[in-house]
Amino acid sequence: MSTNLAAILGGAAGAVALVGIVGLLIWFCLFHKRGVSRTSETGSSDPSVQGRHIGVQLSLREARRFELRELSLATKNFSDRNLIGEGKFGEVYKGLLQDGMLVAIKKRAGAPSQEFIDEACYLSSIQHRNLVTLLGYCQENNQQFLVYEYIPNGSVSIHLYGVGQVSAQKIEFKHRLSIALGAAKGDPLQNQLGSSPLFKSSIGT
DSSP, X not given: OHHHHHHHHHHHHHHHHHHHHHHHHHHHHHHHHHHHHHHHHXXXXXXXXXXXXXXXXXXXXXXXXXXXXXXXXXXXXXXXXGEEEEOSSOEEEEEEXXXXXXXXXXXXXXXXXXXXXXHHHHHHTEEOTTSOOEEEEEEETTEEEXXXXXXXXXXXXXXXXXXXXXGGGOOOHHHHHHHHHHHHTHHHXXXXXXXXXXXXXXXXX
């Protein structure tokens, strides 16, 4: 009799323990799912959280609105001598502003557009170690301009293929690999920030 009672009590205790363990597992799964959902919602609605995931900071600095005469003076009326490249956006010129700052100026034909201004202002607020800083913009005479900080070492393509004045500095494979990895980091940037046509036209060599 005592043996049967002990067996019954043991079975009951085991059942209670099993129910308790299952309950704890269900509670843990629900709590974890709720936490993930809350994080996902925050990530999709808060740009500052998105930015931290990809190393982006948003600056409060406003985009500078340049005048065409400033850019013409800086590039000596867009002289061919100052033409340093051409990309998806258009021709790229090296320029020297009156305050002594070297800049790279992208130029293309385009009618005045508020959307262009809004996108330029937004892109100028983005700061990332793998992005060249956009300083400002200009649109006059059915032309659009983007003004970037000037990078003196030339474009990536020049160093990759060893052409032009820096052909002697053609980079080695390990440095090419490093550049490729850095360029790959532009993919999450483009996914998170790249709905803008101006941003997409800025990704390249």
